Amino acid sequence: MEQVNSVNEILEKLKDIEYGWMDIEKNVYQNVDKGFKKKYVLQSPEEVLENKVGTCFDLVEVERTYFKNLGLKFNAYFMIYYESKRIYTHTFIVYEDKEKFFWLECSWPKEKGIHEYMSLYDLLTDVRSHFIKFHNIKFMDYDYLCVYKYKKPKFHIGLKEFYKHCENGENVLI
Numbered sequence: 001m002e003q004v005n006s007v008n009e010i011l012e013k014l015k016d017i018e019y020g021w022m023d024i025e026k027n028v029y030q031n032v033d034k035g036f037k038k039k040y041v042l043q044s045p046e047e048v049l050e051n052k053v054g055t056c057f058d059l060v061e062v063e064r065t066y067f068k069n070l071g072l073k074f075n076a077y078f079m080i081y082y083e084s085k086r087i088y089t090h091t092f093i094v095y096e097d098k099e100k101f102f103w104l105e106c107s108w109p110k111e112k113g114i115h116e117y118m119s120l121y122d123l124l125t126d127v128r129s130h131f132i133k134f135h136n137i138k139f140m141d142y143d144y145l146c147v148y149k150y151k152k153p154k155f156h157i158g159l160k161e162f163y164k165h166c167e168n169g170e171n172v173l174i
Contacts, residue, residue: 020053078166
């Protein structure tokens, strides 16, 4: 992978990635509904860039690789809401620079970009409000919303393994 020299370069590198996913046989899909839960596997950063598709889970791993080269303090976060019949999720990168916190969003079309905050709490509560809008959740019981700071997962794991990996991360209260 090519190196980047700024967070804006990360955005530029990922701007042409379409929302989609890869299965264990390396087939690529643009329709996230059909077969996704059973067949999805987490792509490596190189696969995302080659396939030009990825979910937020995949994009965060590309971002993580780029951030390691920038020398900024950063973490990956997994937000999950357990509704009675569905599970809603999102992953994203948060980085710190000059005593401020930044949310890098490369997956949600309306939110793509860099968002600046004075505190991690302000950032996470704002992501939560966008999460509710993005998933069109009419009423959210915050008792069923969890946020985890998670470490780099293994590539080519399935959706359940990915969720389990993230849920074994550090629980963050907001």
